[in-house]
Amino acid sequence: MKSALLVLAAGFISLVVLLVFELVKAMVVTEAQTRLERLPLALLRLARRRLPVSHRTSVYDEEWLPELLFVTRETEGLPITRVVRGTSFALGLLVSSRSIARRLGSVRTEREPAPNPSGWALNIPPPPRLFFRIMRAVRRPVTRPRVDDHG
Amino acid sequence: MYTSYMARDLRFTTNIAKVVRTMLRDPTAEYYGYDLMRKTGMPSGRLYPILAQLEAAEWIEGRREDIDAATAGRPPRRFYRLTPDGTVLARQGLAELLAQLGVPPLRGLGRPEGSPA
Numbered sequence: 001m002k003s004a005l006l007v008l009a010a011g012f013i014s015l016v017v018l019l020v021f022e023l024v025k026a027m028v029v030t031e032a033q034t035r036l037e038r039l040p041l042a043l044l045r046l047a048r049r050r051l052p053v054s055h056r057t058s059v060y061d062e063e064w065l066p067e068l069l070f071v072t073r074e075t076e077g078l079p080i081t082r083v084v085r086g087t088s089f090a091l092g093l094l095v096s097s098r099s100i101a102r103r104l105g106s107v108r109t110e111r112e113p114a115p116n117p118s119g120w121a122l123n124i125p126p127p128p129r130l131f132f133r134i135m136r137a138v139r140r141p142v143t144r145p146r147v148d149d150h151g
Numbered sequence: 152m153y154t155s156y157m158a159r160d161l162r163f164t165t166n167i168a169k170v171v172r173t174m175l176r177d178p179t180a181e182y183y184g185y186d187l188m189r190k191t192g193m194p195s196g197r198l199y200p201i202l203a204q205l206e207a208a209e210w211i212e213g214r215r216e217d218i219d220a221a222t223a224g225r226p227p228r229r230f231y232r233l234t235p236d237g238t239v240l241a242r243q244g245l246a247e248l249l250a251q252l253g254v255p256p257l258r259g260l261g262r263p264e265g266s267p268a
Contacts (some may be wrong), residue, residue, distance in 0.1 A: 062215060063229040067185050070228060089185070092196030103203040108213075 033079065040086030044068055047094040055101045058108040064093055161208040163244040169193065170201050171210070171233075171241035178238045181214075181230040202231060210237030 048060040071089055075082035093100070161167070173190045174182055182190075188198050205211045212234050216227035233241065249255070 062227075063184065063213075066226040066228045067183070069225055070183075070185060073225060089188075089195045092194045093199060096196040096200050099200045100203045103200055103207055105207050107203075107207045 036083050037079070039083065040068055040072070040090040043087065043090035043094050047090065047097040050094070050097040051101050054109040055104060059100065059104070064090075161204065161210065161240075161244075163248060165248075166193070166197060167201055167205070168245055168248050170198065170205065171237075172245060174211070174231075174233050175238070175241055175245070178233045181232050183228050183230050187231075205237070206231070208237075209234055210240055212237075 044060070044064055047064070048056055051059055068086060068089060071085050072082055075085055169191050170187065170193075173187060174180075184195070184199060184202060187193075187202070188195060191198065193201075202211065202213075206213055210233065211231045213229050213231050215229050218227050220226050
């Protein structure tokens, strides 16, 4: 009777462990998939940061981002192809962003309103500006008000 | 290494030749960057600097698609088209490059203006 209970308990515990394992595995896969899907856009944003401010709207917002979204849309349902094509597209631009800006020179430097906010259709949250603002504020040396003892 | 020479203020390289040759197949057509990547077999890191160079030299002009982003479900893309001057210069440049290499003129690209009949 005792051993039967033990076997039952062991079976139950194994079932729970197996369930937890499967859940964690699914979560890891989803996490990896999401991060990989975000990789091309993250690389493209890095490329944007390498561009002079004068070219960011016309080059990144009006050209690179719509093209990347087109690439990702075209490969919908093919996650590996999507990541490979998107990453190679963004990586190439990351490497050549300075050269592109240099070659454009004064062409396309006008600042037009961006056609779309960032994160178009990819459901990617905008960069955490607030976080950087807070960090900058924290790092800023504190200037204490001068106390004039005599006045 | 590539063969290069000066064509006006543009250094006409074999990579530039590859891009303009693709565009010269239909000089009035609109070409998107990603489509040109496919047609020329060039990666983005090589193609986009060339497009920038061609645009700065006014061989091509870039424009944004006239679509409604909400209806299309995507932002408007940027396309490129050869300018009339760019078409002439591209044909001349290609013809000169091929002549340098001793290759007969390519079919379907038309004769460069000012070349002997």
